[in-house]
Amino acid sequence: MAAEALKITIDRGPNAQGLQTEFEVPAQDNQTVLDVVSWIQQNADPTLSYRFACRVGMCGSCAMMVGGVPRWTCRTHISKVLDGNAVTIGPLRNLPVIKDLAVDMDPFFDKWVAAEGVHHGGLTRDDPIAVVDETAPARVEANAGIECINCSVCYAACDTVTGNADYLGPAALQRAWTLLNDAKDEGRVAILDAVSGNGGCHNCHSMGSCTAYCPNDLDPMSAIAGLKRETAKSFFKRGRR
Amino acid sequence: MSMTKGITSRAHPLWLAYILHRVSGLALALFLPLHFWVLAMAVSDPARLDGFLHLTEAAVVKVAEFGLVFLLAVHMFGGLRLMAMEWLPWTPPQKTLAAAATAVSFLIAVLFFMKAI
Numbered sequence: 001m002a003a004e005a006l007k008i009t010i011d012r013g014p015n016a017q018g019l020q021t022e023f024e025v026p027a028q029d030n031q032t033v034l035d036v037v038s039w040i041q042q043n044a045d046p047t048l049s050y051r052f053a054c055r056v057g058m059c060g061s062c063a064m065m066v067g068g069v070p071r072w073t074c075r076t077h078i079s080k081v082l083d084g085n086a087v088t089i090g091p092l093r094n095l096p097v098i099k100d101l102a103v104d105m106d107p108f109f110d111k112w113v114a115a116e117g118v119h120h121g122g123l124t125r126d127d128p129i130a131v132v133d134e135t136a137p138a139r140v141e142a143n144a145g146i147e148c149i150n151c152s153v154c155y156a157a158c159d160t161v162t163g164n165a166d167y168l169g170p171a172a173l174q175r176a177w178t179l180l181n182d183a184k185d186e187g188r189v190a191i192l193d194a195v196s197g198n199g200g201c202h203n204c205h206s207m208g209s210c211t212a213y214c215p216n217d218l219d220p221m222s223a224i225a226g227l228k229r230e231t232a233k234s235f236f237k238r239g240r241r
Numbered sequence: 242m243s244m245t246k247g248i249t250s251r252a253h254p255l256w257l258a259y260i261l262h263r264v265s266g267l268a269l270a271l272f273l274p275l276h277f278w279v280l281a282m283a284v285s286d287p288a289r290l291d292g293f294l295h296l297t298e299a300a301v302v303k304v305a306e307f308g309l310v311f312l313l314a315v316h317m318f319g320g321l322r323l324m325a326m327e328w329l330p331w332t333p334p335q336k337t338l339a340a341a342a343t344a345v346s347f348l349i350a351v352l353f354f355m356k357a358i
């Protein structure tokens with residue numbers, strides 16, 4: 001297998017005039033997409049920009065569009081995504097491209113904060129540590145979403161994000177949902193206000209691309225559905241008061 | 242832009258269920274004014290309405306009716322699916338539900354079609 005060459009196309013955007021975009025990369029066993037990109041940068045074109053850190057699917061920094069699908073490249077075998085022996089690798093969708101395969105993640109993280117994806121503590125260091133019941137339904141709901149690695153794959157997969165620049169996106173809304181269900185978090189009103197505004201959970205059309213492509217098998221679509229229910233309940237309750 | 246070129250990330254059942262729901266809704270919205278216009282003839286011009294109703298015996302109209310019932314069924318089940326998904330705290334595979342909704346819609350449309358011909 002090692003003798004075979006892979007035909008890799010790198011989508012370097014409209015400013016790539018004169019830059020090489022097609023590369024022949026020697027195929028190897030157990031080769032990830034990130035291995036391929038790294039090979040290109042180390043052996044063919046040192047100017048190629050991309051981003052990675054941990055290489056084991058924990059840091060969430062290496063996500064790219066691979067064959068039109070957002071993926072974590074360090075945990076994606078190239079053999080799984082090849083069309084014949086070719087594939088196109090591009091920067092994540094829905095985020096501004098800095099250069100080549102590196103995107104500006106600022107909008108993604110800004111929305112994380114805008115969705116109140118921050119801890120709203122109610123205790124001080126002098127209080128005893130709160131006991132968390134791992135079997136409580138709310139805790140089970142929260143646990144379902146806490147393994148998010150902020151890779152932005154769901155954000156890149158979402159057509160609602162493409163259509164509405166203000167939409168907070170699946171990852172941020174899912175974090176809001178986990179915090180809403182977290183017994184230690186006391187930001188309920190702030191979270192519900194943040195996720196029910198113009199860019200909030202009600203923009204979601206339940207297309208399900210977030211859930212379909214989450215590399216950690218999380219389910220942001222259902223988390224957003226939970227937010228829709230809670231914001232609606234809270235709306236009717238406030239109306240009665 | 243090259244970013245929108247070749248987005249294959251839409252090729253999954255839930256996205257297809259979403260687009261089917263939207264397109265069937267649009268098509269039904271376009272059909273409704275025509276529907277009401279024909280119905281209004283019952284009051285304004287009954288003879289012309291009878292002429293119109295004779296058209297329903299034509300094969301092409303029967304095929305169109307099949308499409309109409311399919312759109313109605315698909316839109317109704319798609320809407321029920323969406324409401325169930327968003328209002329009932331279900332976690333199990335919605336994909337199965339979406340596929341089942343489409344299958345039931347198709348079944349109803351086929352039954353209607355068989356009866357019509």
